[in-house]
Amino acid sequence: MTAPYLALGLAGTHLTELTGSRELLARWDALPLAFTVLGIDRVDGSPPAGSTVDSSAAGAVLAGRTTGGRFLIAASPQRDHPYNLARRVASLGHLSRGRSGLLAGVRDAYAPGESSAARARAAVEAVRALEQSWPYDSVVGDRETGILVRSNEIVHVDLAGEFAIAGPLNAPEPPTGASVIAWYGPDAPPADLVLGGASVVVVPLDRQPPRDVTGVVLRAEPGHSVGEVLSAAETLLSQGFRPIRPGEPLRSALGLAAPPRRPGGRPAFPVPQPQPSL
Template sequence: MATPYLALGLAGPHLVELTTSAALLARWDALPVAFSVLGIDRVDGSLPAPVTLSGSAVGATLAGATKFGRFLIAASPQRDHPYNLARRVASLAHLSRGRSGLLIGIRDAYAPEGPQDAPAWGGAGLGGGAPLNARTAYDTARAVRALEQSWPHDSIIGDRETGILVESNRIVHVDIENSFSIAGPLNVPEPATGASVIAWYAATAGDVPPDGDNNPIDIVLGGAGAVPVVNLGGDPPTDGVQGIVLRAGQENSLAELLDTAESWLGSRFAPIAPGGPLRTALDLSLPAPLPPAARSAFPQPRPHTSL
């Protein structure tokens, strides 16, 4: 089996350190790890830290301030409706040129819980909601994947001869009816690098994603996945795994995490060249496109009459 890769898990305090220190940011950006999870403590069952930042906000900062580092933002339907989450995921992929992705968890340690009968999303107080369980999280992942593909990137043609900028008839409704009811499409085009990587957090066998058609999950992190999470100071497995996520606790500094990662790379784990899309770095194939029978959101465009 190939030498496994190394990834990093950053909790709330480390996000603050990363975005307030130019020196740490430069070290992080140059490190040849597969990816970093921004805000892993949101979804791994940890108690909330005294300080944290939004993973997607940190991701937007990293996308513009760095050139090489790849990352997953951690999120859960407890706080995020899939449509809003898909919009942020697609936007980050555009900003980062494919260096970003999403880690789905069942619960968010920093989010308020909604009504007892609908704790997922219902906490926003805007109506609706769903049970807070693995099925809801899985349906969230399916919605994010479908929405990100609902406006194909290659439909943007910019044809000056006809005046047609977008083959708008190829933008489709997703027509989702499961834990969430979503017609779509997304109001952000698919990233040039294709649909974003979607990871799943599973600490135990009871947390694994449900079986289903059109599985959107690209990798599974945690004790029940192919990419286990190891706390800083622990002894990582190197047999039978695709990679590991080295996670720093609240008592550890970001510098300590980077020091250990630098010492492990090359001796115990395979370096992965910094930069480039996350999907390419993990050698993941592109997901299948939406079915050709998907319902068009707009009529076929016609050439501009003045051209």
Template sequence: MTSPHSDAHTPTIATALTTAEATAVLGDPGLRAAWSRHRAAFTVIGIDRLVGAAAGLTPAAGDLDPSVLATALATHGGPAVVFAAAAHIDLPYNLARRALSLDHLTGGRSGVLLGSRDSRGRTENAWSGAGLGADAELGAETTADTARAVVELWQSWPLDSIVGDKDSGILVRSDRIRRVDHRGATRTAGPLSIPTSLQGTPVLGRYGTDPRARFRGPGDFAVLGGLPDRAAVATATEIPGRALAEASIQNLDEAAGLLTAGAHGLLLRTTAGGTPAETAASLLHTDLAVRFPEAVPPGRTTLRDSLALSPPADLLSAAPAAFTTPSANVYR
């Protein structure tokens, strides 16, 4: 995990929409207007993919991918967007590419919340449908390895390698693009076909419901899910980095109590009951600035800068170059 916010006493108040709620927002002009004014530090799209049936939020079959919904919502303003993904459904290369594309589209105001299981997904070994990772069990180790593989891919093509030097004819210092040969629960070979973004890499969050989990592997923040009680939150704060407690927008007094128990912030979501449009409205019309005036204000800079997160450690410092050094004036 990267360093926590510069002021450990300043909470981060984020929100979350289910896939059905996000779809309802996109289809309703009034909800889109409320979204554009929403004052969360960021909003997770597709939280039902990680929460599952236990919370009554199981996504419907055939629903849109959270990364697609996040991209569509980002065109209507609003807070930074973080989409939900699961290690055993989203192969690292595909996940890394979708996330970095969104990060470019939003000007560095996006991220991924990575969990171990998708509530619609298979229960056998990770990626077995693709014939990959036959020995990768669903759980913390596979999720940590997936997180590392994704960050390595994000870091493989440095943005400042694009020089556009007309005099030399060199557009990209291709020798600075690094090869990714990840060998773990999954295997990847890079580099990614997209350069890093304005914020270096998208913000990476980790989701889990076990308060004893230590969220191994890289990440910028962790979400303790399952609407935890104060004792669970107190345990979760032993996690390095920022620990956000999942909480209900329908009970803000209880949510505030999780902050006093030691959580560094909250991820507020709706609970089952009502149509997706009704529950989305209850979240988007809550005045977070009044209820949590001490919280980190949403920023219009990159999400990483807005949350005062440090850049992730360079995981490819020893990686070989993917290409040879370009020659000047080779096309003249």
């Protein structure tokens, strides 16, 4: 059996430490980890700490200041409407050159109000549809015709139910394709990856991780420093966990197939006409 890959699960308190230290960032960026969950405590049922950092803000810092590390931002529909979340996910995909993705959960411990599995699943479906509503290949930049975008390929998502969204998104899909969408826990919607199940397990930092799985997410507790977390990861990687070369886009690093596109989207714009004067 192939050795499992290793990932990290960091809480909000760790994100403050990581993003505030050049040394820790460089050390994290060089590790051959599969990915790191930013703010796993938002979706894993942990009680909220006294302070935290928004995972998408931390992701923007990592995307701009690193070149190798991959990450998932954690979110639920309590705080983030799918349209706003899709814009963040797509933007991070561009900034990170495909090294980022989304971990969706039912409830955000730091957000007011309640959510449900059905609402969270609907949010995941909306984010995926929105990010794919503007295909990257439609951006052509043809100077001879003056057609910069084949805008007729941009489609409405036309969603109803939990979230009524006509669409499309106001940003193109990342060059590396649709971002990886992961799900935390049971009752998963169609997603690229499920954390906390039988295949990719979440294990506390001080517990011996299994080896008969696809991947292990090493979950740091608030009392652990980022330095301790990175040292534990370095030790496990030296003991047979499968290294994954830094810098590779998240989807290809995990060997995940590209998701299918929703059929039948109605064009948001007419076929563009040549404008040679441009």
